[in-house]
Amino acid sequence: MKTDNKLKGRDLINVGIYGAIYFVILFAVAMLGMIPIFLPLLSVLVPILGGIPFMLFLTKVKKPGMIFIFAMIMGILMLLTGMGPWPLLTCAVAGLLAELCFKSGAYKSAKKAVLSYGLFSMWIFGNYLPLFTDYEGYFAQRADYGEAYISAVQKLMPLWMAPVLLIACFVCGILGGLLGRALLKKHFEKAGLA
C-alpha cells in the first residue's frame, strides 16, 4: 500500500463516523446541562464518556490532520447549536495540541493517545468562556439586578474557576482516555473493531 500522508475519502468518513458517536454522547450529556446547575458537570462527564469513541477513533488515525478536523467540526457544531464562536477557538488550539501529541507518538503510542485525548478535551472549556468574558459589561446593561447577579455569579463561578474548569477538562480527559483504552482492550479489540 502507498504510504502517502494525504487524507483520503475513507479517512474523512472515519472522522465522520466517530465524530457522530462523540457528538451524540456530548449531546446526551448536554441535555443534562440544560438544567444550568449541571453545567459544570459537562467538563467532567463529556471528557470521560467521550473517551470511549475517541480512543477507538485514534486506532484509525494514521495520518496528520484527522484529529484537528475532528476538533474543528465539534467547534462548528457548537457554533450551530448556539454555543457561540468561542468553542471554535478552543477547538483549534486543543485540536492542534492533541494532533501534535499523537503525532509525536508516531500515531500508535498508547500513552500518547491518552494524553492526546486529555489535550483534546480542553476544547470543552470554550463552552464556558462566555461566562467568564465580560460579564460586568453584559450585565451592567440590566442595572435592576445586575449587581446581585454579578456578585452571585462571582461566588459560584469566580474567575479562579476558569483554570479549574480547564484543568478538570484535561484531567477527566485523561480518565476518559484510560476508560476508553480499557474498553478497547475488553471489547473492541476482541470484537475485531480496533
Place this chain on the structure above:
Amino acid sequence: MVELKHVSFRYGLGESNSEQASSLSDVSLTVRDGEFVLLTGPSGCGKTTILRLINGLIPHFYPGVVEGSVTVDGQSVQERELYETAAQVGTVFQNPRSQFYNVDTTGELAFGCENRGLPEREIYERIDGTVARFRLEKLMDRNIFRLSDGEKQKIACASVDVSGAEIILLDEPSANLDFEATLALRELIRLWRRQGKTIIAAEHRIAYLWDLIDRAVILRDGRTIRELSGKEKDTLTGETLAVMGLRSTMQEAPDQIQLPTIKEGDREIILRDFRFTYPGAGHPVFDFPELRLAAGEITAITGSNGAGKTSFLSCLCGLEKRCQGSLELDGKRYDRKARQKLCFMVMQDTGNQLFTESVLDEVLISLPKGTANEKARAVEILKQLDLGGLLERHPQSLSGGQKQRLAIACALASGRKLLLLDEPTSGLDYAHMMETAGLLRQLQGMGATVLVVTHDSELIRACCSRRLSFSPQYTGRNNK
C-alpha cells in the same frame, strides 16, 4: 469487458474477522460487454470478494495481497483510484440500511454524478430519465429513513442507473427483501438487461435471476468449481444444487405454501384484543379480536414488508405499551408485563441484543437468579447449540449464524417458552438455512413454541408446520 486473470487474494490483517471475507485462489473470469453472469456458491466461497476486486474496494478499501490481474475495459483496477473506477462500475450492496449516503432520495440519486462534478442540468435530466423508467415518482423527495427495505433497494439500483455505469455489480441485493420486493428488483434488472448493461451478480437466492442470466459461475472455497451456460443451467436438479450448496432455482411465494394456522388437537395459544397502532397513525397495522395459534409447533408468519409482522413480535414480547391485549397459554393468562418473561425474541440485528464480553457471560446473565451450578448449566446449553468451543469469544466477533445461536442459547437459559425469530435466514446460504431449520426443530423437540417471521419459502418447507398469514384479510375488522 471485465477480466480476471489467475487472481489469488488474501485479506490483510484486521479483516480476518469480517464475516464474508474469504480468499480466492487462481480464479479466472471473463465477462463480455452486455453479458449477465451470476456468481454463486455457499457463504465464504469468494463471490463477494470477486465483486470487490472488480469495483476496486479490494485493495483500496479492504487491504490484502492480490496476485494476477483484474481489468475493466483494459484498465487495471488496482492501479487506478477508486473514484476513477466509479464512473464505469456501479455496485448495489446487500444491506439496504447502510448503503445510502444522503438522507433524502433525490440527493441519493444525484450523489454519484455530483461526485464526478457533472453539470447540474445534466444530473437533473439523468434523474428524470431514471425516475420515469423505474417508475419511482412516489419515492422521490422522501426521507430515506422512512422507506421500507424494498424501497431503499430500489433507490440503490436507481442511483447506480443515474450514474450511468455500464458495468453493474449486485452483491446479494435481495438478502433483506420479501417476495414482492424481490420481484420488483428482478424487473429493474430486466430493464438493465434490455439496455445492454453488463451485469455481475453474487447471490444465494438464485431463483429470481435464474432465467435472466447468460451464465452461472459456481464457486467453492475460493475456486471456480463449475460454469453453467445456456441450456446446461436448466437441466440442474434440486439434488445437484443442494450438493453444490445452492438454493433452489424455483421461485415460490411464501403465501402460497398451504399450511394451517391451527389444527384439531393442537394445544392453543389464544391472543385476545391484540391490536397495534403506530404512534400518529389512524388505523391499526393489525387487529386480532381473538387469534388462536398452535403451541409446541413451528409457525411461520408471512406477509409483505410493512404488514406489521415485526411489530407483532414486539407486542408478543410485551415491548409495546400501546398493545394491551392478553395471551392465554395452558389456562394461564399473561398480560403485557408477564409476557416479557414468557417470550424471547431473536432480532434481525442479533448483534444489538448481545451485551457482554464473552459467549459464556452472555448465557450466565440470562440464567434465572439462584440457578444451581450456574456455570455448568450454561456450558451445557452452549454445547447443545454447538457453541461449546467458543466460550471465551467476544459475542460481537461471531459470525451471523453463531450470534443467532448464542441468542437462542440465552433464550433457553432464561427458560422462556415462546421463541420468536425475525427473519433468521436472510442472507444465508443453503447449508446455513438448513442448519437454522434443524435448530428450530431441535427447540421444538425441547418443548418450545416457535414463531418465525420469514419470507424464505425454503425455510418454511424445511421446518414449519403452521403458518399465519399477515395479509389484510386476516388482520381483523378495520382493514379494508
Place this chain on the structure above:
Amino acid sequence: MAYSSERSQEARRGFLDPRTKLALVLILALFVMGGLGGEALRSIKTVLSALPFALLLVERQGKRFLRGVLMLAVGYGLLFALPYLPGVLNFIALMCGGILTRFVVTVVMGEYLIASTSVSEFISAMERLHMPQAVTIPMSVMFRLFPTIGAEWRSIRRAMRMRGIHLGGAKGTQVLEYQLVPMMTSTVRIGEELSASALTRGLGGPVRRTNICRIGFRAQDCVLLAGCLFVIAVWILEICGVALW
C-alpha cells in the same frame, strides 16, 4: 405530468439561504450572547434577540417557538422572583435565570437553523462557501449517521428490556458498557459499509463537486444580510468613538 427533479428541488427551497442563517447565527452569538458592543447597540440587540423567534414563526415551527418562549419565561421568571427567594434558592435561581436568559437566543437560533435546513441544503451551502472536503465529508457522514445511532440505541434498549436486563444503580458502569458498546459496534459497522458504498460511487475524487440542491440569495436574504452588515458597521463606528445616537 412527468416528474421533474429540478422543479421539485425548486419547490423545496427554504425561506432563507443557509448561508444567511449562518451569518445570523454568528451575529447573534457575537453580539447578543457574547456581549460585543456597548450602549449604542442596545436597541439593536433587542431586535436581534427577537429575530430567531420571528423566523420560527415564519417557518411555522410552533412547537419550537413555544419551547423557546418557555425557556425565556422561566429564565426571566426566576430573575424576577429573586427578591422573594431565600439564601441558597436565591442563588440557584440567579444562576439558572442568568444562564438561561443568556443562552436562549442563540439556542433558539440554532434550533431554527436545524429545523429549517435540510442536510443537502446545508452541505450545498458549505460547498459554496468553499469549505474543503475535509470538513464537508465528515459533516455529511455525521448528519447521515445521527438517525442511525438513534435507531440502534433504541433497538439496544428494547433488546435489554426483552432480555430482562435491569441494572440497579450500583452497576452504573455496566449499563454504560451494555448500551455504548453494542451501539458503537453497530454504528461503526454501518459506517464501514457506508464508506465502502460511498467510495464506489466516487466520493473523495479531486474534482469540484456539483450539488443539485437549489440554494441562492433572494430578497429576504439580502435584507437580513444587509442588517448584519449594519450591525457590524454600527459596532465599528462605536469602537472608533463615533456615536450615532
